[in-house]
Amino acid sequence: MRIDYLKHKSVILKLVVITFFFGFALKLIFFHSLPQKTLLVMEHPFHEKTTNVTEQQNTLVSEHVPEIEDQLSYINTEKCDYLSGDWVPNPKGPLYSEDCNHIEPYQNCLKNGRPDREFLYWKWAPTNCDLPSFDPHKFLNAMRNKAWALIGDSITRNHVKSLMCMLSTVGQPIVLYEEKGFKSKTWHFPSYNFTLSVIWSPFLVEADIIEDINGVPNSEIELHLDKLSSKWKNQFMNFDYIILSCGKWFLRSAIYYENNTILGCHSCPKRNLIELEFTFAYRKAIKFVLNSMVSSNHKGMIFYRTFTPDHFENGEWSNGGTCKRTKPVKEGEMEIKYLNKMLRDIELKEVGNAVIEASRNGVNLRVVDFVPLSLLRPDGHPGPYREFHPFDKRDKNGEVQNDCLHWCLPGPIDSWNDILMEMVVNG
Ligand SMILES: *[C@@H]1O[C@H](CO)[C@@H](O)[C@H](O)[C@H]1NC(C)=O
Ligand SMILES: *[C@@H]1O[C@H](CO)[C@@H](O)[C@H](O)[C@H]1NC(C)=O
Numbered sequence: 048m049r050i051d052y053l054k055h056k057s058v059i060l061k062l063v064v065i066t067f068f069f070g071f072a073l074k075l076i077f078f079h080s081l082p083q084k085t086l087l088v089m090e091h092p093f094h095e096k097t098t099n100v101t102e103q104q105n106t107l108v109s110e111h112v113p114e115i116e117d118q119l120s121y122i123n124t125e126k127c128d129y130l131s132g133d134w135v136p137n138p139k140g141p142l143y144s145e146d147c148n149h150i151e152p153y154q155n156c157l158k159n160g161r162p163d164r165e166f167l168y169w170k171w172a173p174t175n176c177d178l179p180s181f182d183p184h185k186f187l188n189a190m191r192n193k194a195w196a197l198i199g200d201s202i203t204r205n206h207v208k209s210l211m212c213m214l215s216t217v218g219q220p221i222v223l224y225e226e227k228g229f230k231s232k233t234w235h236f237p238s239y240n241f242t243l244s245v246i247w248s249p250f251l252v253e254a255d256i257i258e259d260i261n262g263v264p265n266s267e268i269e270l271h272l273d274k275l276s277s278k279w280k281n282q283f284m285n286f287d288y289i290i291l292s293c294g295k296w297f298l299r300s301a302i303y304y305e306n307n308t309i310l311g312c313h314s315c316p317k318r319n320l321i322e323l324e325f326t327f328a329y330r331k332a333i334k335f336v337l338n339s340m341v342s343s344n345h346k347g348m349i350f351y352r353t354f355t356p357d358h359f360e361n362g363e364w365s366n367g368g369t370c371k372r373t374k375p376v377k378e379g380e381m382e383i384k385y386l387n388k389m390l391r392d393i394e395l396k397e398v399g400n401a402v403i404e405a406s407r408n409g410v411n412l413r414v415v416d417f418v419p420l421s422l423l424r425p426d427g428h429p430g431p432y433r434e435f436h437p438f439d440k441r442d443k444n445g446e447v448q449n450d451c452l453h454w455c456l457p458g459p460i461d462s463w464n465d466i467l468m469e470m471v472v473n474g
């Protein structure tokens with residue numbers, strides 16, 4: 048118990064220290080120079096309402112857990128610090144090919160005509176420990192009779208597809224459940240009695256999203272910051288492993304509720320409501336979800352995965368931003384965007400508090416923070432190749448929409464599974 052506790056603590060502390068230095072550098076670079084930005088949110092990436100990051104948010108100071116100094120001694124107790132490392136050449140390449148039928152067309156960069164392939168030949172290598180490649184046999188054997196659920200937005204779905212492609216190299220699953228619109232789905236690997244679910248719940252908390260025929264929200268989302276999403280609240284105790292995450296959906300226009308009472312609204316100028324920052328809801332929702340987990344008596348393992356950074360350069364995704372790089376960058380070469388940092392800081396703070404509380408309650412809650420390693424892979428996104436041969440059908444003036452948020456499959460997020468396997472199979 049004590050050792051587990053220290054282990055948890057050391058993960059948080061490492062995160063805290065890393066964010067602290069990250070944050071410090073960024074504050075110096077960024078603090079006074081951020082323009083007011085228009086942001087679009089991507090799930091149906093390309094027809095969203097815009098929301099503003101206001102000056103007030105730009106001056107929001109990241110919060111750090113105090114007492115770093117006297118706790119530094121715990122930091123080296125974690126078996127593998129997968130957070131610091133480097134992308135190293137991996138001549139073997141990915142475990143699966145673009146023929147994996149679980150890959151969604153939007154993320155099948157190679158089939159969509161992406162010409163360069165170098166981005167496939169890298170592997171995340173932590174500085175101070177070995178990280179074996181994901182081994183589907185070993186994973187499925189270890190997960191015999193277990194049920195997993197990955198709960199979140201389209202990045203979660205992106206991640207699940209990577210895992211599915213890896214697993215289906217050794218065994219074919221059957222589909223147990225499929226929601227209309229394919230947003231939530233459950234697979235079963237009969238030879239291992241292993242069940243894997245992806246549950247679409249981009250806010251984790253209860254959200255009324257009224258969508259038009261194209262799946263685009265056509266009015267403000269109604270967000271209940273003190274209710275778990277009905278998409279998973281009655282099921283989660285049945286899952287042995289849960290990976291929770293959320294992210295940019297919180298930037299959207301939304302009315303915030305607590306105890307069924309309107310608290311205010313984010314980005315709805317036409318309504319006569321108190322304007323609240325999305326960071327308010329982000330923090331509150333994450334805190335509530337994690338507290339619910341902490342007090343749940345869940346006997347398995349719960350991961351909170353931090354939000355992943357986008358890599359739009361020379362613009363955002365609404366105004367011509369692109370991601371044309373073909374190689375990973377080195378640590379320090381690429382700054383984390385202010386917004387991405389802000390979301391991650393909130394997550395690390397809330398999950399840090401919750402992990403400590405969870406270990407007191409005997410709940411196994413851990414954080415997985417893929418931000419540092421994902422940040423170094425600006426080359427891993429579909430860019431224009433979210434569409435099939437995007438440049439064939441356009442005339443020279445036609446604009447091609449880029450996606451620098453989701454990840455090509457195969458691609459860098461395959462390494463996320465190397466790390467998860469290390470955490471669940473080898474401790
Ligand atoms: C952003 O906010 C400003 C001032 O609040 C407003 O004038 C502008 O129209 C907003 N832009 C968008 C895209 O919502
Ligand atoms: C299959 O796994 C589930 C848990 O995911 C378990 O409840 C069930 O008993 C298992 N079935 C067999 C035959 O072991």
Ligand SMILES: *[C@@H]1O[C@H](CO)[C@@H](O)[C@H](O)[C@H]1NC(C)=O
Binds near residue numbers: 306
């Ligand atoms: C929730 O609202 C009800 C009335 O609608 C009230 O009686 C109750 O005290 C409220 N609970 C909290 C925690 O605010």
